[in-house]
Amino acid sequence: MSSRRRTIVASTAAALSTLLALTGTVAAQSPNRELIDGLEYQLLYAALPLTLFVLMILIYAAVKFHDNDDPQPTTEDPALEITWTAATAIILLFVGLSGYSVLVNPYISPSQAIDTDDRSQEGFDSFEDLPDTGDEEVHVRGYQWEWQATYPDANVTTENQIVIPAGEDVTFWLTSDDVIHSLFIPDLGVKQDAFPGDYTRARTVVDEPGRYDVVCAEFCGAGHSRMQGEIVVVDSETYDQWLSENEGTVAEAPNPD
Known part of the structure; x- marks a missing residue:
């Protein structure tokens, strides 16, 4: 050589x-x-x-x-x-x-898609009919071209901001109002499609408070590149206080710092 x-x-x-x-x-x-x-x-x-x-x-x-003029087959x-x-x-x-x-890890494959058309087996017509996971649950709805998050226990809604508590298992139940979207959080390794009429589940736990970018990873139309948001992770006390203070409203995310 x-x-x-x-x-x-x-x-x-x-x-x-x-x-x-x-x-x-x-x-x-x-x-x-x-x-x-x-x-x-x-x-x-x-x-x-x-x-x-x-x-x-x-x-x-x-x-x-390279200079072999009389190559021989391999024996x-x-x-x-x-x-x-x-x-x-x-x-x-x-x-x-x-x-x-x-x-097979429960954070990577928490559940299969739940088809609302197969009501004879599952019977899920809305977010309210989904099974209890034991996690802190957030209902996430994708539509052209935004994300809407709802916190069912407190009736709080956010737009393009998903607030979750640090150090707790969190389940995102995902669906779509129009076309297929995909919730992708690169820093957290979370990626799950949201289908019209279906409910899919993503699951994670984040130890450190902070802000993490959210994008749509499935081409969904002319505004696909603008379909961005953020995950806001705050400590449990701040999270509970934020929910109680904003019950029944469309709220802004608290500061994680």
């Missing part, structure tokens, strides 16, 4: 190592984000050595055989074939188990 190729390989490896070190220092803000980040790093740590190994083989073959090697078949199976098993352990 020439010095130029060695330099390229070394620089690439150093850049990837630096990137991993930098991204690994970002603290997850919710179990959803922590689970997703953990899965990504597991798969990356498995894929990176394999990628470098394959690249090294390709470089070796290109350098060693049969059953042991080698069994080895790479077994290795591939192990890698796929690792990927499958890693992904499954995340997908």
Whole structure:
């Protein structure tokens, strides 16, 4: 291998190592984000050595055989074939188990969509008919091109702001008035579609008060890019006080600081 190729390989490896070190220092803000980040790093740590190994083989073959005027077919090697078949199976098993352990977590897959057209089985005609989850519940309705959040216990409504208490399990029950929308909170690792006539559930818990951006991740018309909002996380005392002071009104979110 020439010095130029060695330099390229070394620089690439150093850049990837630096990137991993930098991204690994970002603290997850919710179990959803922590689970997703953990899965990504597991798969990356498995894929990176394999990628470098394959690249090294390709470089070796290109350098060693580029002047071969009389190429010969590779001789049969059953042991080698069994080895790479077994290795591939192990890698796929690792990927499958890693992904499954995340997908079955109650924060990632809290429930399936509930179809209001199938009333013979579920009978959910509105938010009021949904089952009690034991979490702090927020009813979120998407429409072109805003988000509306309602707090059923206090009859408080907010527009493009969703207030939740810190350190408590929160369930978002989602639906849509018109077309498919998707509630996406990047910093919290929450993403769930909202369907017209259906009720879907997203679940999370956030330990640190603060503001987190909300966007619609499903193209929903001309105003899709403007369909933005925020999650406002406040401590439990502030949250309870805010609900009691704004009962029956359309309220502004409290300051999380």
